[in-house]
Amino acid sequence: xxxxxxxxxxWQLLKSSCEGAAKQVNTSPSTSRYYSHRPPQGRGSFGxxxxxxxxxxxxxxxxxxAKQCFRSLVDGEGKYxxxxxxxxxxxNCMRQTKAEHLSELLDVQVSxxxxxxxxxxxxxxxxxxxxxxxxxxxxxxxxxxxxxGFQDVVTIDMLREAYSLLDVVDHSRRPKHNTPxxxxxxxxxxxxxxxxxxRWETNLQLIVDVLQTNGNPDDxxxxxxxxxxxxxxxxxxxxxxxxxKNPRFxxxxxxxxxxxxxKKVTGYDLKYEALIGxxxxxxxxYAELLVSQQAERLGWNTPVKRLYAIGDNPMSDIxxxxxxxxxxxxxxxxxxxxxxxxxxxxxxxxTVAAASKVTSTVAVGVEEELPEGCSSILVCTGVYSRDQQExxxxxxxxxxxxxxxxxxxxxxxxxxxxxxxxVFQQEGWPLD
Amino acid sequence: xxxxxxxxxxWQLLKSSCEGAAKQVNTSPSTSRYYSHRPPQGRGSFGxxxxxxxxxxxxxxxxxxAKQCFRSLVDGEGKYxxxxxxxxxxxNCMRQTKAEHLSELLDVQVSxxxxxxxxxxxxxxxxxxxxxxxxxxxxxxxxxxxxxGFQDVVTIDMLREAYSLLDVVDHSRRPKHNTPxxxxxxxxxxxxxxxxxxRWETNLQLIVDVLQTNGNPDDxxxxxxxxxxxxxxxxxxxxxxxxxKNPRFxxxxxxxxxxxxxKKVTGYDLKYEALIGxxxxxxxxYAELLVSQQAERLGWNTPVKRLYAIGDNPMSDIxxxxxxxxxxxxxxxxxxxxxxxxxxxxxxxxTVAAASKVTSTVAVGVEEELPEGCSSILVCTGVYSRDQQExxxxxxxxxxxxxxxxxxxxxxxxxxxxxxxxVFQQEGWPLD
Numbered sequence: 001x002x003x004x005x006x007x008x009x010x011w012q013l014l015k016s017s018c019e020g021a022a023k024q025v026n027t028s029p030s031t032s033r034y035y036s037h038r039p040p041q042g043r044g045s046f047g048x049x050x051x052x053x054x055x056x057x058x059x060x061x062x063x064x065x066a067k068q069c070f071r072s073l074v075d076g077e078g079k080y081x082x083x084x085x086x087x088x089x090x091x092n093c094m095r096q097t098k099a100e101h102l103s104e105l106l107d108v109q110v111s112x113x114x115x116x117x118x119x120x121x122x123x124x125x126x127x128x129x130x131x132x133x134x135x136x137x138x139x140x141x142x143x144x145x146x147x148x149g150f151q152d153v154v155t156i157d158m159l160r161e162a163y164s165l166l167d168v169v170d171h172s173r174r175p176k177h178n179t180p181x182x183x184x185x186x187x188x189x190x191x192x193x194x195x196x197x198x199r200w201e202t203n204l205q206l207i208v209d210v211l212q213t214n215g216n217p218d219d220x221x222x223x224x225x226x227x228x229x230x231x232x233x234x235x236x237x238x239x240x241x242x243x244x245k246n247p248r249f250x251x252x253x254x255x256x257x258x259x260x261x262x263k264k265v266t267g268y269d270l271k272y273e274a275l276i277g278x279x280x281x282x283x284x285x286y287a288e289l290l291v292s293q294q295a296e297r298l299g300w301n302t303p304v305k306r307l308y309a310i311g312d313n314p315m316s317d318i319x320x321x322x323x324x325x326x327x328x329x330x331x332x333x334x335x336x337x338x339x340x341x342x343x344x345x346x347x348x349x350x351t352v353a354a355a356s357k358v359t360s361t362v363a364v365g366v367e368e369e370l371p372e373g374c375s376s377i378l379v380c381t382g383v384y385s386r387d388q389q390e391x392x393x394x395x396x397x398x399x400x401x402x403x404x405x406x407x408x409x410x411x412x413x414x415x416x417x418x419x420x421x422x423v424f425q426q427e428g429w430p431l432d
Numbered sequence: 433x434x435x436x437x438x439x440x441x442x443w444q445l446l447k448s449s450c451e452g453a454a455k456q457v458n459t460s461p462s463t464s465r466y467y468s469h470r471p472p473q474g475r476g477s478f479g480x481x482x483x484x485x486x487x488x489x490x491x492x493x494x495x496x497x498a499k500q501c502f503r504s505l506v507d508g509e510g511k512y513x514x515x516x517x518x519x520x521x522x523x524n525c526m527r528q529t530k531a532e533h534l535s536e537l538l539d540v541q542v543s544x545x546x547x548x549x550x551x552x553x554x555x556x557x558x559x560x561x562x563x564x565x566x567x568x569x570x571x572x573x574x575x576x577x578x579x580x581g582f583q584d585v586v587t588i589d590m591l592r593e594a595y596s597l598l599d600v601v602d603h604s605r606r607p608k609h610n611t612p613x614x615x616x617x618x619x620x621x622x623x624x625x626x627x628x629x630x631r632w633e634t635n636l637q638l639i640v641d642v643l644q645t646n647g648n649p650d651d652x653x654x655x656x657x658x659x660x661x662x663x664x665x666x667x668x669x670x671x672x673x674x675x676x677k678n679p680r681f682x683x684x685x686x687x688x689x690x691x692x693x694x695k696k697v698t699g700y701d702l703k704y705e706a707l708i709g710x711x712x713x714x715x716x717x718y719a720e721l722l723v724s725q726q727a728e729r730l731g732w733n734t735p736v737k738r739l740y741a742i743g744d745n746p747m748s749d750i751x752x753x754x755x756x757x758x759x760x761x762x763x764x765x766x767x768x769x770x771x772x773x774x775x776x777x778x779x780x781x782x783t784v785a786a787a788s789k790v791t792s793t794v795a796v797g798v799e800e801e802l803p804e805g806c807s808s809i810l811v812c813t814g815v816y817s818r819d820q821q822e823x824x825x826x827x828x829x830x831x832x833x834x835x836x837x838x839x840x841x842x843x844x845x846x847x848x849x850x851x852x853x854x855v856f857q858q859e860g861w862p863l864d
Contacts, residue, residue, distance in 0.1 A: 059600065092603065138603060165676040168491065170630045171524065171570060175675075198602045200632040200689075205681050212678070220677045222819065238696065243607075244597040245652045246644070249637050253693055257632075260692035261685055264670065267825035387654065393699035 045305040046427055047083035047291035047371075048073075048420070049284075049321070052090065052102070054312030054382020055416050059242035062105050063381050065417035070106045072431050073420065078109055083294035083304065086110070087287045089235040089277045089316060091118040091195035091251070092139040094147070114294070116287045118235035118251075118277030119194055122148045125274065128190050128232065134159060134210055136203050137194030144194060154188060156197065159206050163217050166209055169201040188215035190273070193233040193258075196251045203254075204261055211262060211270075224266065230273035236397040237277070237316050241382035252397060259398060275399060279320030281327050284309075288324075288371060306427075307374040310419045312382025314407040315396045321376035322406040331370050375426075377419045378409035386412070477737040478859055479515035479723035479803075480505075480852070481716075481753070484522065484534070486744030486814015487848050491674035494537050495813050497849035502538045504863050505852065510541055515726035515736065518542065519719045521667040521709045521748060523550040523627035523683070524571040526579070546726070548719045550667035550683075550709030551626055554580045557706065560622050560664065566591060566642055568635050569626030576626060586620060588629065591638050595649050598641055601633040619647035622705070625665040625690075628683045635686075636693055643694060643702075656698065662705035668829040669709075669748050673814035684829060691830060707831060711752030713759050716741075720756075720803060738859075739806040742851045744814025746839040747828045753808035754838040763802050807858075809851045810841035818844070 050056065056066040074080055086102060095112040102110040122128075132152040135141045145153045160167050162185045164175045188210050197203040211228040212221040233255055239247035262270040277283055288307060295304050309324075311317020380386050396402055413419045424431040482488060488498040506512055518534060527544040534542040554560075564584040567573045577585045592599050594617045596607045620642050629635040643660040644653040665687060671679035694702040709715055720739060727736050741756075743749020812818050828834055845851045856863040 059597075059606070163676075165491075165674070166680075168674050168676070168680050169628050172630075174491070196601050196633065198604075198633070199630070200636070201628065201630070201681065201686075204632075204685075204689075208681075209678065218677070222817075242597070242600050244595075244600070245650065246641065248598075248600050249633065249640075249693075253636075253696070254633075256692050256696050257636075257689040260688050261681075264685070264688050264827070265825070385654075393697070395696070 045300075045302055046423070047085065047288075047295065047304045047307050048423065049085050049087045049287050049291070049307060049309040049374075050416070051278075051309075051311035051313070051317045052086055052088040052098075054241035055310055055379055056102070057105060058382070059244075061243055063415065065381070065415035066105075067107060069417040069420045070108045074108050080108075080294070080298070083291040083298065085114050085116060085287045085290045085294070087116045087278065087283065087309070089118040089237045089240075089250070091144075091234045091277070092137050092141070093117070094140060094144060095120070113290060116283060116290065118283070119144065119148060121276050121280075121282050121286050122150075122192070122232065122234065124282075125232070128192075128230065131189035131230075132186060132215075133190045133192050134188045134207070135192045135194060136197050136207060138196070138198050141194050145192065150192070154185060156203050156206055159185070159188075159210075159217065160202065163209075166217055167202045167205055169205065170199075184218060188217075188229065190230040190232065193231065193251070193255065195235055196249070196254045200254060200257060204257055207258060208262055208265060212266065226266070226268050227271050231270065232274045232276070233272055235277040236275060236279075236400075237313065238395045238397075239313075239383060241312060247383050252395075255397070272399060275397060278311075278316045279323055279396075279400070281320075281324050284320060284324035284327075284374065303369045303371070305372050307371050308377060308419075308423045308426075309374055310377045310379060310416060312379050312384055314378065314384055314409070318376045318378055318409045319396065319400075319406045321374050322408070325374040325376070326406075328370055328373055332372065375410040377411045377413060377422065379413055379415050379419055381415050477732075477734055478855070479517065479720075479727065479736045479739050480855065481517050481519045481719050481723070481739055481741040481806075482848070483710075483741075483743035483745070483749045483814075484518055484520040484530075486673035487742055487811055488534070489537060490814070491676075493675055495847065497813070497847035499538060501849040501852045502540045506540050512540075512726070512730070515723040515730065517546050517548060517719045517722045517726070519548045519710060519715065519741070521550040521669045521672075521682070523576075523666045523709070524569050524573070525549070526572060526576060527552070545722060548715060548722065550715070551576065551580060553708050553712075553714050553718050554582075554624070554664065554666065556714075557664070560624075560662065563621035563662075564618060564647075565622045565624050566620045566639070567624045567626060568629050568639060570628070570630050573626050577624065582624070586617060588635050588638055591617070591620075591642075591649070592634065595641075598649055599634045599637055601637065602631075616650060620649075620661065621647060622662040622664065625663065625683070625687065627667055628681070628686045632686060632689060636689055639690060640694055640697060644698065658698070658700050659703050663702065664706045664708070665704055667709040668707060668711075668832075669745065670827045670829075671745075671815060673744060679815050684827075687829070704831060707829065710743075710748045711755055711828075711832070713752075713756050716752060716756035716759075716806065735801045735803070737804050739803050740809060740851075740855045740858075741806055742809045742811060742848060744811050744816055746810065746816055746841070750808045750810055750841045751828065751832075751838045753806050754840070757806040757808070758838075760802055760805055764804065807842040809843045809845060809854065811845055811847050811851055813847050 056063055073082070073084060086098070088098070090098065095115045095117055098115050098117065099110045099112045102115075126149065129149040130151055132154060133145065133150050134154045134156070135145050135150075136156055137144075142153050142155055162183045168174045191207055191210060206217065209217040209221075211231070212224050213219045214225050215229050233251075235251040236255065237250035238252035238256070240250045242248045259270045262268070288304075291304055291307065309317060309321035311321070378384055394402055411419075411422055413422055421431055488495055505514070505516060518530070520530070522530065527547045527549055530547050530549065531542045531544045534547075558581065561581040562583055564586060565577065565582050566586045566588070567577050568588055569576075574585050574587055594615045600606045623639060623642060638649065641649040641653075643663070644656050645651045646657050647661050665683075667683040668687060669682035670684035670688070672682045674680045691702045694700070720736070723736055723739065741749060741753035743753070810816055826834055843851075843854055845854055853863055
């Protein structure tokens with residue numbers, strides 16, 4: 001799995017672009033984050049990462065504990081007491097829309113730079129931005145792609161219109177005339193899977209066509225090339241919790257269909273150039289950057305030392321937080337070794353020179369002070385339930401080298417209110 | 433694979449019900465088919481089985497050779513010179529509609545009792561007819577199901593309406609109100625997959641829900657039962673040939689998705705109670721019955737000795753015809769052995785007492801004289817092309833014990849006209 005490799009080169013760009021968040025920071029992040037190595041100062045040394053579905057809401061319905069909990073997280077003027085970032089694998093929308101929706105539901109102000117969507121890190125993958133990309137998803141996918149930096153965007157509907165003979169599963173949408181002229185398009189150069197689309201049969205057929213024809217779906221696919229053109233996928237979540245009693249299909253299910261069909265037809269494995277969104281480390285790294293920027297705005301003079309990630313999905317939220325925790329620990333070891341080798345060096349510089357091979361899924365170079373750890377807190381208001389038998393089925397993505405230990409949360413609590421109370425207790429900070 | 437087992441008991445029913453075909457036969461098929469064991473009489477000893485897509489049409493477009501060929505198959509009064517049956521894996525329509533469509537395209541009269549659709553043999557599976565069945569497909573699926581004998585039919589749309597919280601992939605179709613009351617339905621007892629549906633995400637979600645909840649999709653699926661309720665599927669074709677240059681997704685692709693998702697979520701294999709349509713033997717057996725009935729109407733006084741199946745899909749048409757040919761041969765060996773054991777017996781009786789274990793996929797008892805063989809003729813106007821590299825990928829169904837030899841046709845010809853000319857030449861019958 002070459003998931004993170006391309007992110008290496010893009011990572012530095014994140015700090016200057018990260019979807020507008022950096023604009024609100026007066027000092028340059030690359031200098032402002034060289035803090036001294038002082039012990040945590042009690043207050044001001046932690047941040048919170050909230051999953052949304054199954055933690056704060058179920059479908060359109062607010063989970064009761066959430067409103068109460070958020071009231072206690074802001075002061076009398078509505079300002080957050082600690083950095084708060086929402087990390088969701090939702091992707092079929094804009095950050096602005098998600099922030100407005102959360103503000104309304106939680107009755108506190110949520111700004112777009114507190115929101116990490118599954119596709120947010122795509123902004124860093126600049127090597128794809130000039131390619132002609134086919135985008136799959138629903139909602140404002142074209143606008144989302146443009147906002148992320150993609151310049152030449154083709155939607156599934158545009159492809160259907162250009163090649164009207166391809167999508168014939170639905171009898172009523174088949175071309176009325178026998179031989180509609182094919183308008184054609186220049187070749188597709190990459191495929192971006194944003195989130196679960198509508199009419200899976202159409203998306204599956206057209207994406208497999210594009211992959212089998214090297215981006216020219218009007219060509220005969222007798223000389224199929226493999227590996228196919230790059231495929232980038234956001235949000236691997238198999239299931240998520242809405243109002244129904246049982247979990248609902250997520251984008252991960254669409255990916256299972258696409259992988260299975262491509263394999264059945266061609267005999268080859270579908271390859272991902274990048275798989276982003278939780279549990280990928282790059283998503284947490286991005287969230288951590290937003291947390292640090294908020295800490296600065298709060299006037300905290302020490303770096304954020306601990307992160308607490310609250311989620312309902314062991315395979316996504318818990319796995320991701322624990323994987324990121326491992327990454328942070330490995331970064332620390334690398335720093336310590338570097339300091340030992342350089343005879344101690346200046347502890348106040350405290351940089352991690354390189355952490356290029358931390359785990360099989362992490363290879364992002366960092367040059368700034370990272371948190372010491374990330375705790376995972378599992379709530380029982382979503383996908384996970386205390387009553388359920390032990391999960392014997394792997395609900396993670398095909399390409400994830402599965403480590404069962406990483407699905408074990410640091411803490412299990414009933415709901416998000418208990419989770420936040422636990423964090424403040426751990427930090428020795430009364431939650432008024 | 434228990435595919436054919438339930439057909440055993442239903443087989444005898446076929447002869448009296450077979451979708452109206454028997455009604456036009458004056459003499460009872462069970463008596464009228466005891467012919468004497470005379471050698472074939474030149475004329476009047478063969479029948480033709482035509483696949484439709486890729487042989488006669490591509491999408492809505494007639495393949496030129498087809499019209500010409502059918503003109504030569506009828507006499508001056510438009511009556512067929514030999515028995516002709518159309519055996520298609522299409523299923524999202526009625527036999528009547530298909531016959532009318534063919535009549536119009538081919539400019540010869542095609543009657544519904546010349547048409548075998550993928551679901552036609554379901555009429556025999558009477559043990560399921562009184563169950564509450566969930567049907568998946570498009571077009572008049574409810575009407576098709578009723579016509580086949582199913583009395584209590586629930587469509588996917590009815591299920592969506594009854595349980596409005598289940599189908600939430602499409603954001604715009606999610607319930608507008610927070611807690612819509614669930615009207616509920618009595619439990620679903622079996623699932624019938626007729627053909628490729630529209631909005632695969634909806635069908636996949638609801639079918640998996642039904643299988644995980646023992647037919648009660650509003651229940652929590654913590655105590656999932658396995659094996660799940662019976663699933664019957666018609667038409668396993670992975671791909672088929674329409675107007676586009678490359679093959680299009682068929683119902684087999686939907687089945688791959690369903691199998692993959694069920695496996696990913698539950699860890700168990702999806703089980704089929706029956707898989708019907710080509711290449712299943714039962715479909716050819718059914719087609720052969722229709723051929724014999726036509727032969728009787730033509731006044732032929734000898735049983736049909738040879739069948740010729742013309743198709744474009746090696747995995748469906750050719751595999752099925754060859755599998756059926758093996759079945760016919762095995763039936764003959766069984767008959768010969770029975771005659772030897774009984775000291776010769778009366779050769780004019782000539783019955784095959786039982787052929788219950790011919791191949792792993794065939795277990796239909798027969799008590800009448802069957803053809804001696806079935807030849808397979810592959811045309812190059814559809815899925816198969818002479819230019820294509822040898823197929824290294826298995827495009828058959830997961831549950832088919834694959835025998836590569838069965839994909840080898842008896843003959844390869846350019847198109848259906850050449851196929852029919854070849855047959856008449858083989859039979860020593862000039863085709864005027």
